[in-house]
Amino acid sequence: MRFKNYNFDFIGKSKILIIISLVMIIAGIAGYFIQGGFNLGIDFLGGSLMEVEFTRDVDVAEVRSVMNDIGFGNAILQRTESNRFIIRTKAKELGVPISTEEKKEILDSLDEKIGTTGPPLQDRNVDPGFGKQITKNAFKAIGISFVGILIYVWIRFELRFGAAAILALVHDVLVTLGVYAILNREINTSTIAAILTIIGYSINDTIVVFDRIRENTPMTGKLGYTKVVNDSINVTLSRSINTSLTTLIPIILLLILGTAALKDFALALTVGIVTGTYSSMFIASPIVVAWNNRFPKYKK
C-alpha cells in the first residue's frame, strides 16, 4: 500500500467521480421508492417487538404460518439466530402497541405449535407519540451536529472549506441511507447514532486533506491551485486509507461476529466510513477547487 509514488489526478477526474456519487445517491432514492420508503423500526413508528427463542431451529415460513393462524399475518419477522426471531406486530391501528392479552395469545400459540424456551428475550412497546418525539430529537441532533461542524471548520479554515465539508457529509449520509433503503434494513435509534458518528468521523479525513491544502496554499503561485489540491490529496492518501482501514477492521469484525443489534450498528458505520473516505478525496476537495475557480482567491 504505497501510494506516495502515485500521482492520481483527482481533480481532473472529479466529473466522473461526482457522477459515480450521484449514481449511488440516485440508486438509493430509487431503492427508497421501490421498497416503499424506509423500513422504520418501532422507535419511530411505535408498536410492539418481541424476541422469542424456540426450543429448536425454525424457519420464517413456520413462524409466519403460526402468526397467520392467529390473525397476525402482517407481523414483521426477523431471524436473529437459527432458533430466535424478532417479531414486530402491529395492532389494528398502525403503531399502537398490542395489548397484554394479544401478546399472551401470540406467545402461547408459538409455544404450543413450535415450542419456546420461556418468556421472550426482549419485549418492547413504544407509543406512536413517543416515536414522533424520537424522530424530532434525531433530526435536531443531526442538525446541531451539522451546524456545529460548519462553525468549527469555518473558524479553523474558511467558510468555503466548511461548506465543502458539509456537502461531503450530506453525501455520506445520503449514501448510507440509500444503502439502508436498497437493503430494506430497519432504521432505528442505533442507526441514527451510527449516522451521527459517521458525520463526526468522516469529517476527519476531510480535515486532514484540507489541513494539507492550507499548508500547501503558498505554493499556488508556482503550481496553480488545482495542482496544490491534487498534491495534497495524494500526499495524505496513505494516511486516509490507513486510518479508515484501522477503524474498519474492528467494525467489520463486529459486522461478522456481533449480535443482531450490534450488526445493525456496524453496518451503518462500515458504509459510512467507506463513503466518508471516498467523499473527502473525491467530493470535498473538488468542491474547494470549483469554488476557487468560480470565485478566485488563490491565483497562479
Added chain:
Amino acid sequence: MRNKKVHITIIAIFIAIISVSLYYILKEPINLGLDLKGGTQIILKPTERGGEEVTTQSLDKAMLIIMDRIDKLGISEPLVTKDLSKNIVIQLPGVKDPDKAKEIIGKTAQLEFRLVTGTFISIKNQKWDTLKFDYEKGELVIDPDAEKVLLVDDINALVSGNLYEIDGELLSDPESEEMLLVKYSGEDNQETDVEGSSTGDGSESNVDINIDPEKVIGKIIYKPETRELLLVDYKDESELGEILVDSRNDAATLVGPVLLTGDKLAKVAAGYGTNGEIRVALSFKDEGVEIFKEITSENIGRNLAIVLDEEIKSAPYIKVPITDGDAEITGISSIEEAKNVELVLQTGALPVNLQIEESSFVGPTLGMDSLNKGLYAGIIGFILIIVFMLFYYKGLGIYSALGLIIYIIIFWGVMSGIGAALTLPGIAGIILTIGIAVDANVIIFERIKEEILKAKSPRIAIGYGFKNALRTIVDSNVTTLITAAALFRFGTGPIKGFAVTLSLGVVISMIISLLFTRSIIFLMSGISRINTPGFLGVRRRSGE
C-alpha cells in the same frame, strides 16, 4: 537534557494513571446498562390533571412517589430520572414483568368520593339497558336502534322496581350534532311530547327531531386533554356532573362534584370483609372524618361513589351517617389487585397523570450475548490492528501496540471509576474507538515517514512529525466530540451510553498519542540501534 526529564515525567504520570486505572478495574466491576444486564425500562409522559399544568415541582413530587412505590414493591437498585423532554424514565434492573410494574408505578391513585346523581339507560323493545362510555372515542355508546335514551336518578330503584325519576332524555341535535339532555315529561312509553319523535326507526327519527330550546337542560361535552365526559348547563356551560364508568357493570354513571379525596386518608389496608369479599379498608384523618360525617348525614338515601382513577369502584347506599370515618372499597376482583390499591393509596396520588410512552424488557441472555460477541470482535480487531501497524509501520507499530494496550486499560479504569454505564451501543462505541485510537498514530507516523523521506534525521523527523500532526489530530477529534455531544443531548438511555463511551474514547486516545506515545518515541529515539529509518518503516532509496 531538559526535554528528557519532561518525557520521563510524562511517562511516570502515565504509569501512575495506569496503576489507578488497574486499581479501579479490579475494585469496581464495570457498570452495565439495563440493556446488557437485563431488566425493565418504562418511560412515562406526564400530562396535566384537573387543569393543572405539569411543573418541575409536580414532576419531582411524582418521581418521589414513584420511588416510594418501587421501594414498596421491593425492587433493588431502581433508577428514576427525567429526560430532556421531561419524561420520567424508570429503570428496574432484573424486573422481568413490565406489565405488573407498569400497573402500579404509573397509577395516578386519585381517590375521590362523589355522589351518584344518575345513570343513562337506553330503551328498546320495552327493555332497558345501561349505556357504556367509550374512552377511546370520548363518547357514550348508543345503540342506533334504541328507541330512546333516558337519564334516571336511581338505577338500583329501577332494578328493584322501586320509585325512580326520569331526569331527562338524551337527544342528538341534528344541526350541531351535540348530545343534549332535554326535559322529559312523557310517560314511559313510545309516545313522547318531543315533536317529530317517531316510534319507528330510532336513527331516522333523530333527523326529524325538533328540539324545544326551552326544554333543554344541558349538553354533553368531552374534554380530550383530561379525558373527561361532562354534562354541562346548556346556557352557561357550568358543570352539572361528570360521566364515569362503574367498574362493576360498565354503566356510564353521572356523578356530582368531588366531596372528599384520598389525601385525607390515615390508614389503608387490603383484606377480606365480614362476608369474605375482597376489600380495601380505609380510615380518615380527623379532618377527613368530619367531612365524611357531613357528607353521609346530609345525603342519607343516596349512593356515594368511591372513585379510583376515574373509575367507580363501588357506590354504597348511605343508610346512616358515618361518624367514625371508616369506609371501604369493594368491587375488586382479586386480592392482588386489592394489595396494589393499598400500595398506591399509601404512597399517595400522583400530582400528574402519566401516560406510558415506552415499556421494554430485555432479558440478561441477549445482553450477555452482545457483550461476549462484542468482546470477541474487539480482541480479534485489536490483534489485527496491531499486526497491520507492525506490518506497515514496522518499529513504530510497537508504539501503537503499547499505546493501544494503555488506552484499553485507562478507558476501562475511567469507565469503572466514574461508574458510567456500558450499554449495548456503547460496545460498538468501544470497538469504534479502538480503531479511532490508532488514527492519531497513523497521522503522526505518516508525518514522520514523510519527514524522513525529506532526508531529515529520524530524531528531527519525529519532532516535526508530532508538531505537524498535532493540529490535524485536535481538529479531527473535536468534530467527533461535537456529534457525540449532540447524541448525548438528544439520545435516549442506550444512545447516551454510546455518546459517553465515544467521547471518553476520543479524549483518552488523543491524550495518549499526543503525550505518552510522543514521550516514549522521543526517549527511545535516543537509543541509536533502534533509531534507524528502517525501524521507522522507511526504506530510503538512493537518490531520494
